[in-house]
Amino acid sequence: MARSGTANVDGGSRGNPGPASWAFVLKDDADGEVIERTAFMGQATNNVAEYTALLELLDYATAHQFKKLKVYSDSELMVRQISGVYKVKNADLLPLYEEAKELIEQLQSFEIIHVRRELNKRADELCNKSLDAEEKKLGVAAPEKKAKAKPTASPAQKDLRERCLPLIEFYAEDWRNGSPVKPFSEMLLKELLNAIEGKNSED
Structure with a gap:
């Protein structure tokens, strides 16, 4: 049975390039089931992480009989490239773009929409959760915030x-x-x- 879903995708890199992760949140339109996936992906740029999130979503969707997808992303670049508004000139993104388009062709309908970051909150939280877990595993401490010294009167x-x-x-x-x-x-x-x-x- 063909399924339809609504999804949010996000990818992020701390350092750009730096430690990166991807995440997606997929909701089945029929029964409201929500599927969340996220993972650390090593060193990458923000744009590569964003594309990876979309690819992971498309892989999951096609493997689980989703034929109709509406996707929200806060990456304006990726949304415009997938929509055909921008051409893909970056050599690192081109193979990811081509793979995404091949998977999209397997669907009956596909729509990708750009949203502000605050409307992509859960996917962003999952990305940060993966990055935080990896940093904790590697023993990377979060930088301490130094208190501003109060001026001393002479x-x-x-x-x-x-x-x-x-x-x-x-x-x-x-x-x-x-x-x-x-x-x-x-x-x-x-x-x-x-x-x-x-x-x-x-x-």
Whole structure:
């Protein structure tokens, strides 16, 4: 019995090229069964990983009597190449493209659609899961995030702060009470300038 399905595919490389993985999530349109597959694939580029994900999906689909497929991918390049909008010029991608087209020809209908990454979330999660598992197996620790050092005030800055803050607090209180002797901003500015220059207010 011919089956139809809806799938999401994703491939990723940490380093591009670097450690890479592929994943697909295939839902049977008839009974809602969801098939998820993912695997680490060694060193590869992002684009090779994306094509590998599509090939793995097509291999599985044709082997399990899926004749109609609608596929979602966040790889705009691959989607446009498979759709015939872009030509495949990269020597590494050409054989993958040709293999994918041969498998697609075995289907009764096929559609591939570009989506944003957030709409391809589960396939992306599976890719990262495979990469994380491989890194853990190899003992590769995730880089630690260094806390940003807080700037340390110099003795001169601390002294200036100690002299200026009381002035600000004093005039702010006076202003709130509505009884400044002179315009608040003028007096505060004068006192702050005196403090910065190390003068006494009586000078």
